[in-house]
Amino acid sequence: MTEKDKLTEEKIFDSATEIFIEKGFDGARMRDIADHAGINKSLLHYYYRTKERLFNAVFENIADRIFRKLIPVFDKNLSFEEKIRLFYREHIDLLHNNPRLPVFLLNEIYRNPSRVEKLVKDTPIMKIWTVLSEQHSEELERFNVSADSIPQLMVSIASLSLFPFIAKNIITAMFEKEDYDFDSFIEKRKEYAAEFVIRAIKNREQLPEADSKGQIRREKRTAGR
Template identity: 50%
Template sequence: MQFMTDHDKQTEERIFEAATEVFIEKGLDGSRIQDIADRAGMNKSLLHYYYRSKDRLFDAVFEMIAMKMLKKFAPVFEGDLTLEEKIRFFFREHLSFLQKNPRLPAFLLNEVNRHPERIRKFLANINIENLWKMLYDQHKDELDQYNITREKMPQIITTMASLTVFPFAAKMLLVELFGKAGIKFDDYIEERKTFAADFMISALKNMNRSNPEDESKIKKNDNKKKK
């Protein structure tokens, strides 16, 4: 089994892998059964034999990809680290994962927008409120210190997702725009692992200092630091 070639793989598995590639590249609407059969090196009627229809095949692929993404997301926030360590860990791990799977964000965001019915069943399992409640409770002391209230958690969580997901969702755009300036996308992502973490931590620690509505607190804080 160690020297198993593509052709030795089970047919169903080969279909699934080819379909994954094609769907990620072209989306559901842009993909053709024939393309998938070609990439899997077989007759297209075999796809119907194993998966009944294009839609069912897509659902199988979509579920796998959604789960893959999800599994990488949540566990990052478990474990016995400080808030700052968790943030650094998240950006390093999640951006590394996306470097290996650069097309997942664009694929998922697009299909969610084009076929929202299709994704409801996957989202039913996700309780995002748990995620931010868990995070908040675990790090209440640190967050209190920075004047971050529980109500800010949705903004904070989505901000972290923005910082990692957007560059990949907009990869084609950035590659094109950066190219003219002599910047390589890969270098930019590598740099982002620490930039995003520094940025996030710095913002959290000092939001009260920069918020004009909190002038009084700022002055109080400044005094504290000076003494």
């Protein structure tokens, strides 16, 4: 009973996870989930009352898995630079094994904006912010990263690992034309992204001016060609 019970419920949950990730809430069909699990369609409603509830279970599980995996990185007692490197290694690895997760998550938040509040409230996502702006304030100050631009930095960091998976289809298609390979691209990206961020920040260290203004000085620069 508990045996078979768990088996059925688990089969449903796993199939639902797979299909919801693949198709999203709107695109997923209860029939498909049942078929994929090899069970009668009514069982879906027996175990999870509605499609919404089933999706909910799946969504929260996924969100939890993602952020739970990420937090240890920021817990570790490392320098900012080391943390960046570790983050990209871990994060990109996680995404490489679950390439559709970002789109799934973003899409659902899009469909149901109320999710985002719960996400920010219930997951440790804000911890990344906290750690960056508190734990590493000194380092960032040394790099001339103003507290004001920490949001810019954070979003930039996230962009570099998430976007390639979000745009995987397009990237793959473009790569094909030039004979590149997405998988090896991703493998290289772990280090590339880390270096990219570190360089972008570290360079500030050497600039004598306090903060960039760079707006007005762009006309003369090139003699053309």
